[in-house]
Structure formats: structure tokens, C-alpha cells
Amino acid sequence: MHYLWKANNLGSIWVQKDALLQFLRCRLPFGYECEDVSFVAEEGRLYLFLVRPDSDLRQVEALVADLERDLKKIGFSSVRVGWALKEEAPSMPEPGRLYMHPLFWAVLASAIVAFVQLGFWRSLVVCIAGLAGYGVAHFTIVRGKVTPSNPLRCRRR
Incomplete structure (x- = not known):
């Protein structure tokens, strides 16, 4: 899927959702996952939906700050991050x-x-x-x- 990012009289810039997901997945530490990305072109706002393990909130806040800094360097005006905790894998039934x-x-x-x-x-x-x-x-x-x-x-x- 492609999102229209910016347009003017010289043309338009489109952002590919898969490219954003791949970029974000490479930036995330082990255990964190980027589930989805959404973009509001009028505001230049990027919404990230991330899944995290049960970890320290200071580490999560530092990760959000790093992501916001990197994405603002690219040109997004604001970044919003939504978090969900990673679910544990279903276990096998008890032996008994x-x-x-x-x-x-x-x-x-x-x-x-x-x-x-x-x-x-x-x-x-x-x-x-x-x-x-x-x-x-x-x-x-x-x-x-x-x-x-x-x-x-x-x-x-």
C-alpha cells in the first residue's frame, strides 16, 4: 500500500507502507515487533503500532524517543506510538x-x-x-x- 505524503506543483511523494515497516523492524531491538503503520498525509503524522515484551518502561520511552528522532529526520512532522504487550505462546496441555x-x-x-x-x-x-x-x-x-x-x-x- 502507498500513502500520499506530500504534493505540490512539481509532483508528489508517495510512501510505501512495506518500506516503512521494514525500516522500523530493522530499528527495533530484539523482542519488539512493528505490527502496523498508518499515515495521515494532511498532518504529516505517522502512527506506529508496536508490540513489546514485558520490559522496563524507561527502555520503552527511550526507544520511542529514538524512533521519533529518526522519523522526524526523514521528514514526518509527528509520530504517535501505540503499544501492546506480547502474548505468550499457548502451551501444550498438562501431561496429566x-x-x-x-x-x-x-x-x-x-x-x-x-x-x-x-x-x-x-x-x-x-x-x-x-x-x-x-x-x-x-x-x-x-x-x-x-x-x-x-x-x-x-x-x-
């Missing part, structure tokens, strides 16, 4: 309540049908193939992230 999760029942029903239809040894081969597929998927998905199960990976940013 695993039977309450629908995925548990789907896996159990599949295992019973596989055992009845294929027999013990073929079912064992299917389970080994499933575990191998899970391992490959887990490795490729977690490859770029720092998690407790993958502590040797480097953080990006």
Missing part, C-alpha cells in the same frame, strides 16, 4: 490432562486401526517412519530459532 486434547484421541484411534489392519511389525515400521518425519520437521522448523531444545543456535538481530 493429555486425554482431554483431541490430538491424543486422533493418534490413539490411528494407532489402533493401524495395528488391526497392518499387524504388529508393519505398524512398528509406520511408527518409526512417523517419528523420523517428526524429527526432520522439528529440525527444519526450529533451525532458525533459539529454544530450550535448541540452545546452540544463534539469535538473529
Whole structure:
């Protein structure tokens, strides 16, 4: 999306929303995210919608001051920042309540049908193939992230 920024008799200047988002995401420290940008051309005002981890308010205020300074250097007359706290990722069900999760029942029903239809040894081969597929998927998905199960990976940013 493009926003009309300034116009005069020589032409007009347009601002691309994706370029602003990319610029802001590069400027934010680790853990902070820029969700959206809005622009009011008549006032030259830029609205930023940021998500922050639960951190010190002095650090947040310093970050806002830095962003305002940098964006005013570019030519925006004023910058308004809206904050939201980052939500925690949903956790897996408690081990004692695993039977309450629908995925548990789907896996159990599949295992019973596989055992009845294929027999013990073929079912064992299917389970080994499933575990191998899970391992490959887990490795490729977690490859770029720092998690407790993958502590040797480097953080990006």
C-alpha cells in the first residue's frame, strides 16, 4: 500500500507502507515487533503500532524517543506510538490432562486401526517412519530459532 505524503506543483511523494515497516523492524531491538503503520498525509503524522515484551518502561520511552528522532529526520512532522504487550505462546496441555486434547484421541484411534489392519511389525515400521518425519520437521522448523531444545543456535538481530 502507498500513502500520499506530500504534493505540490512539481509532483508528489508517495510512501510505501512495506518500506516503512521494514525500516522500523530493522530499528527495533530484539523482542519488539512493528505490527502496523498508518499515515495521515494532511498532518504529516505517522502512527506506529508496536508490540513489546514485558520490559522496563524507561527502555520503552527511550526507544520511542529514538524512533521519533529518526522519523522526524526523514521528514514526518509527528509520530504517535501505540503499544501492546506480547502474548505468550499457548502451551501444550498438562501431561496429566493429555486425554482431554483431541490430538491424543486422533493418534490413539490411528494407532489402533493401524495395528488391526497392518499387524504388529508393519505398524512398528509406520511408527518409526512417523517419528523420523517428526524429527526432520522439528529440525527444519526450529533451525532458525533459539529454544530450550535448541540452545546452540544463534539469535538473529
